[in-house]
Amino acid sequence: MEQFVEKIHIYHTNDLHSHFESWPQISRYLLTQQAIHANASETSFRFDIGDHVDRSHPFTEGTAGKGNVALLNSAGYDAVTIGNNEGITLSKNALNTLYEGADFDVILCNLVETDGSIPKWMKLYKIYSTVEGTRVGVIGATAMYTDFYSKLGWHIHEPHAALKAVVEKIRHEVDILICLSHLGVNEDRLLAEVCPEIDVILGAHTHHLFPEGELVHHSLLAATGKFGQYVGRVTLEVDTKSNRLLKKEATVIPVGDLASGKDDVHEVNGLLNAGQIALDEKVFFIETPLKQQLFANSSLATFFGQALLAYTHADCAMFNAGIFLRSLEQGWVTKRHLHELLPHPINVCVVTLRGEELLRVYHTAQNEQWPQLEIKGLGFRGTLMGNMIFEQLAMNGDGHLLVGSEIVQTDHIYRLATLDMFTFGYFFPMLKDVEKEYVMPELIRDIMAWYGKREMMESLGLLEENE
Known part of the structure; x- marks a missing residue:
């Protein structure tokens, strides 16, 4: 029987993290390819696999991520799924309103309201139809940060089970199944094993790069690394008589090889300037400078440490x-200053420890190699670890650890306020499984702002007694 072959072209990005420096080239390439395929009467899709939003960029922070959505609109995206940056660095209200102006679908099957209902901004799946009538089912899932989502008022389902349930529901209604997976490379490989009905898994989260894809059983895995360094392209060939998938190939296009336009730099700088203007709002006034020190304690660190204790009562x-990442000079501190100081999407976490556990944490933190250690990921947007700083925790001359002025008792219970990145097990394995409470949705710069306002109001005699 004669074969009639349809080509379907899929373009995908992931983990841009608001690195807009190459966005003009990416957007122009996607729109150009869309026009080329349309002129050839071929179907093409554009998908983003999450973490397009990153609050470390002033444009994203100043627009609460809505600027990112506008950029995706302008590049003609068909659908996205969310990453952990969209999901857990934004408040629940900010995520609920993030996609209000989206011209694309948000596809996600493992995040729901606490009562089990589906948020109005997302779809569990979407079935698209190509020029030749091939039915393309698209599903999506995001990484399972249970404690963080729970604290924000969401319920996150185990992604593999959620995806398999959707696949079971729609597999007889589609000819091709594509998964937008912000789960990470190992989870994608496992998904390919447990859910072989999925034809293509577009990956993200672990910033992995597959220059030619990776075939795991029946599923083709594709991913483009991070920061907009590559655009992914998957080409499918389908027998339109039998609706059978004949061929699938993956490749990546280096964005550095794409042509630049004369206005590209102006466009990128415009995003930065727009963000800075949006953040140019006075927050609090300081009488004396708060200086940064990377390898020593400082007035800035003391101010921040006192802010943590005041906010958490630890x-x-x-x-x-x-x-x-900077100092604060005397005068008015704006939202922009605080964002430049603490751009990290990091939350505070209060961990409950016995005295002997607190002593172990303190000794672990004395690692002499840590100050010069370069940190990547975990929400950290700086470069080096720097010295570990303690507030109301110190060793006295007799070798006893003190909380305030009291010697730590091994069987007493203490509450330590720290950064969430220290509770994931990488630096302090003992903190991974202890009792903990994440402070959300406030990021560390929000706590700094709260404390600065409070101190200013108190100095003016305007602070209420219980405030």
Whole structure:
């Protein structure tokens, strides 16, 4: 029987993290390819696999991520799924309103309201029809940060089970199944094993790059690394008589090889300027400068440590000096200053420890190699760890650990305020499974702003007694 072959072209991006420096080239390439395929009467799709939003960029912060949505609109995206940056660095209200102006579908099957209902901004799946009538089912899932989502008022389902349930529901209604997976490379490989009905898994989260894809059983895995360095392209060939998938290939296009336009730099700088203008709002006034020190304690670190204790009512605090990316000069501190100081999407976490556990944490933090350690990921947007800083936690001359002025008792319970990145097990394995409470949705710069306002109001005699 004669074969009639349809070509379907899929373009995908992931983990841009608001690195807009190459966005003009990416957008122009996607729109150009869309026009080329349309002129050839061929179907093409454009998908983003999450973490397009990153609050470390002033444009994203100043627009609460809506600027990112506008950029996706302008590049003609058909659908996206969310990453952890969209999901857990935005408040619930900010995520609920993020996609109000979207011209694309948000496809996600494992995030629901606490009562089990589906948020109005998302779809569990979408079935698209190509020029030749091939039915393309698109599903999506995001990484399972249970504690964070719960604290924000969401319920996150185990992604593999959620995806398999959707596949079971729609597999007889589609000819091709594509998954937008912000789960990570190992989870994608496992998904290909447990759900072989999925033809293509477009990956993200772990910033992995597959220059020619990776075939795991029946499924083709594709991913483009991070920061907009590549655009992914998957080409499918389908027998339109039998609706059978004949061929699938993956490749990546280096964005650095794409042509630049004369206005590209102006466009990128315009995003930065728009963000800075949006953040140019006075927050609090300081009488004396708060200076940054990477390898020593500082007035800035003391101010921040006191902010953590005041906000959380913890007994002591621990954080690294590398979180501070600038100093604060005397005068008005604006939202922009605080964003430049603490661009990290990092939350505070209060961990409950016995005295002997607190002592172990303190000794672990004395690692002499840590101050010069370069940190990547975990929400950290600086470079080096810097010295570990303690507030109301110190060793006295007799070798006893003190919380305030009291010697730590091994069987007593203490509450330590720290950064969420120290509770994931990478630096302090003992903190991974202890009792903890994440402070959300406030990021560390929000707590700094709260404390600065409070101190200013108190100095003016305007602070209410219980405030």
